[in-house]
Amino acid sequence: MKKSVFLIAVVFLLSSCSQNNYDFDIAREDKLPTDIEKVFPENDIFPPVMNSDLWESPVPMVGPVNTLGAEDSPFITKDMNRFFFFFTPDVRIPLTEQLIDTVTGIWMCDRSGLSWTEPRRVYLESIECLDGCAYVTGDTLYFASVRAGNIGEIDIFTAVRSGEEYVDVTNCGDGLNVTYDIGEFHISEDKKTLYYGNYNGTDYDLYYLTYGSDGWENPTEIIELNTEKTEFQPCLTYDGNELWYTSDSKLGYAGPAVFRSVKTGDAWGEPEEIISNFAGEPCVDNDGNIYFVHHYMDSSMNIIEADIYFCKKK
Numbered sequence: 001m002k003k004s005v006f007l008i009a010v011v012f013l014l015s016s017c018s019q020n021n022y023d024f025d026i027a028r029e030d031k032l033p034t035d036i037e038k039v040f041p042e043n044d045i046f047p048p049v050m051n052s053d054l055w056e057s058p059v060p061m062v063g064p065v066n067t068l069g070a071e072d073s074p075f076i077t078k079d080m081n082r083f084f085f086f087f088t089p090d091v092r093i094p095l096t097e098q099l100i101d102t103v104t105g106i107w108m109c110d111r112s113g114l115s116w117t118e119p120r121r122v123y124l125e126s127i128e129c130l131d132g133c134a135y136v137t138g139d140t141l142y143f144a145s146v147r148a149g150n151i152g153e154i155d156i157f158t159a160v161r162s163g164e165e166y167v168d169v170t171n172c173g174d175g176l177n178v179t180y181d182i183g184e185f186h187i188s189e190d191k192k193t194l195y196y197g198n199y200n201g202t203d204y205d206l207y208y209l210t211y212g213s214d215g216w217e218n219p220t221e222i223i224e225l226n227t228e229k230t231e232f233q234p235c236l237t238y239d240g241n242e243l244w245y246t247s248d249s250k251l252g253y254a255g256p257a258v259f260r261s262v263k264t265g266d267a268w269g270e271p272e273e274i275i276s277n278f279a280g281e282p283c284v285d286n287d288g289n290i291y292f293v294h295h296y297m298d299s300s301m302n303i304i305e306a307d308i309y310f311c312k313k314k
Contacts, residue, residue: 063116197232288313
């Protein structure tokens with residue numbers, strides 16, 4: 001895969017930087033913009049809408065995760081005790097500046113009673129990178145990254161938990177990063193099926209890979225769910241019976257929406273639009289509660305910031 005102009009610029013920037021120039025103790029709050037105000041549900045012009053009576057109405061996630069900046073890409077572990085998300089302080093900042101701001105990247109926190117501990121940055125052997133889209137199975141953390149030495153533009157890597165750190169960062173190789181060039185993904189509990197979004201030249205569709213003797217293979221389109229619009233950011237429930245994903249609203253709401261399909265036999269059932277109004281990137285915990293990203297927009301349809309929202313299963 002040829003490197004884009006953006007990736008070439010990133011690699012050049014990395015080659016001219018030194019970690020010795022960074023202050024690793026900067027908190028998220030130190031990088032937040034000062035020229036905009038935090039958006040709250042009461043002054044949100046496109047508040048998220050729940051379309052199902054199986055969940056309570058969406059509310060901002062409890063605890064210290066959300067800030068004036070942009071929180072994105074939620075993931076909660078199977079035991080529901082550790083929460084990961086992507087953070088960048090200001091969506092208006094160019095990616096090449098996010099790369100070296102010392103706070104943009106993957107953050108995590110631990111459950112503390114009914115709330116969460118103060119989030120901390122997940123350092124993955126380098127600060128000179130753009131890391132995001134965390135997915136955890138057992139002690140293995142999968143993540144997407146733009147960093148020097150990538151095979152493609154945005155590669156999938158793994159890291160292994162060691163105490164409170166994640167070490168042994170390893171590129172997942174040509175299969176996932178070049179041959180299939182996967183987007184955000186989830187893996188089934190038996191580790192035999194990988195669901196992912198893939199760009200088809202005009203938009204994104206949902207596919208899956210199966211794990212065989214030669215690794216991940218046999219890309220298969222999920223024809224029951226794909227439309228002429230975009231379907232991506234899949235999340236498979238831990239029991240394997242529900243596939244959640246992001247697509248354009250079919251109910252006339254603004255922006256993307258969160259959809260759910262329930263498996264019937266070997267096929268995925270008719271998708272249902274669960275949450276509307278600039279809602280996406282769902283993650284469902286082992287109790288059936290939903291975490292998703294909500295983008296706050298201004299009257300000109302520009303993104304102001306983003307928060308993680310929560311819907312409790314009734």
